Amino acid sequence: MFSYTIRRLGSLVPVLLGMAFIVFMMIRAIPGNPAQIILGQQATKEAVAAMTKELGLDQPWFIQFGSYLKGLLTGDLGVSLKTRTPITDEIWPYLAATLELALVAMIIAIVIGVNAGIISAWFQNSWFDYAAMIIALIGVSMPIFWLGLMEQYLVAIHWDLLPTTGRDNIRDPVAAVTGLYLIDTLVNGRVDQFFEVIKHLILPGIALATIPMAIIARMTRSSMLEVMRSDFIRTARAKGMKMFWVVYKHSLRNALIPVVTVIGLQTGLLLGGAILTETIFGWPGIGTYIYEAINYRDYPVIQSGILVIAFLFVMINLIVDLLYAAIDPRIKYK
Numbered sequence: 001m002f003s004y005t006i007r008r009l010g011s012l013v014p015v016l017l018g019m020a021f022i023v024f025m026m027i028r029a030i031p032g033n034p035a036q037i038i039l040g041q042q043a044t045k046e047a048v049a050a051m052t053k054e055l056g057l058d059q060p061w062f063i064q065f066g067s068y069l070k071g072l073l074t075g076d077l078g079v080s081l082k083t084r085t086p087i088t089d090e091i092w093p094y095l096a097a098t099l100e101l102a103l104v105a106m107i108i109a110i111v112i113g114v115n116a117g118i119i120s121a122w123f124q125n126s127w128f129d130y131a132a133m134i135i136a137l138i139g140v141s142m143p144i145f146w147l148g149l150m151e152q153y154l155v156a157i158h159w160d161l162l163p164t165t166g167r168d169n170i171r172d173p174v175a176a177v178t179g180l181y182l183i184d185t186l187v188n189g190r191v192d193q194f195f196e197v198i199k200h201l202i203l204p205g206i207a208l209a210t211i212p213m214a215i216i217a218r219m220t221r222s223s224m225l226e227v228m229r230s231d232f233i234r235t236a237r238a239k240g241m242k243m244f245w246v247v248y249k250h251s252l253r254n255a256l257i258p259v260v261t262v263i264g265l266q267t268g269l270l271l272g273g274a275i276l277t278e279t280i281f282g283w284p285g286i287g288t289y290i291y292e293a294i295n296y297r298d299y300p301v302i303q304s305g306i307l308v309i310a311f312l313f314v315m316i317n318l319i320v321d322l323l324y325a326a327i328d329p330r331i332k333y334k
Contacts, residue, residue, distance in 0.1 A: 008318050012311070019310045020072070020303065024065050027294075027302050033057075034081050034297040055081055057299075068303065077307075078300030082293070087304045091289065095308060096179030097167060098278070098285035102270040104201050105208035110263060113213040117220025117259075121228060122247050132217060139214030148207040148280035155203060162199050165282030169196050204281040208274055212266035219262045223255035230254070256327050264320030268313035 035051035036043065052058050056067070071078055077087040120129040156164040167181055168174045174193055177184045185194040227233065228251050236246050275287030286305055293301035
């Protein structure tokens with residue numbers, strides 16, 4: 001498994017290089033000059049030309065790309081054209097916010113989705129099975145922005161139960177240590193802030209979890225139905241084993257591989273696709289960071305943000321592949 005892991009990590013290099021090149025070329029096809037946006041529409045042509053030269057945007061594309069790759073090899077993601085701050089220094093708080101939100105959303109999706117799929121397979125063709133699959137279909141089809149707005153209107157505004165935006169109470173902000181507020185509040189010994197952060201996570205977490213929850217539920221049901229028709233399950237039931245243990249101990253483990261695959265893919269998609277949720281709930285995540293960079297034509301930020309998301313996506317897929325061997329000992333890596 002060690003050699004397999006090393007080979008997979010080595011394959012990251014061409015993948016990330018290809019991603020960096022594609023993003024580099026695509027963002028330069030976006031109309032607009034960053035220098036013009038920074039200086040404003042009233043800026044003179046001379047000022048725009050001077051700013052363009054200062055930012056290095058007057059150089060040929062291959063020289064710009066070479067400089068960017070040289071920085072990547074040393075761990076330098078570049079400097080933001082808007083804030084003139086090294087991206088390495090300013091990207092982590094945004095990335096941490098998205099990681100925290102995505103993690104909470106996936107916990108919700110896995111706990112509810114897996115158990116809904118198991119119970120649907122256990123009681124196939126029952127009222128619960130039909131209801132769960134209808135809800136799953138609605139969950140896949142429902143636009144996240146509409147669900148987020150309805151959550152805000154009903155839960156936050158009409159019933160006044162939860163906050164609508166942000167990560168914490170702006171009157172009592174969390175002292176950042178790791179950037180992950182759930183951890184930071186505990187490190188600082190602020191249990192009251194911990195529960196405040198949870199309250200801010202509930203609505204965006206549910207909105208973001210809806211689609212993966214529905215997909216996980218449908219995949220779990222399908223995989224469980226196939227396994228529960230197997231001979232070893234009939235044998236276990238014939239021996240008098242309680243149905244609960246037949247389902248959760250024997251059937252679930254043998255049905256997990258396709259479910260884990262879906263969970264891995266959905267986790268990667270959440271990291272890159274959370275921008276709608278972040279926008280609706282005012283969540284300062286990586287999606288919002290990249291979106292604002294696109295508006296300002298901040299090329300280094302766009303390139304680095306997408307590259308970081310691509311790296312995390314590939315790493316999640318690697319972790320999923322390694323989990324296969326833990327789930328099924330028959331799987332061997334060479």
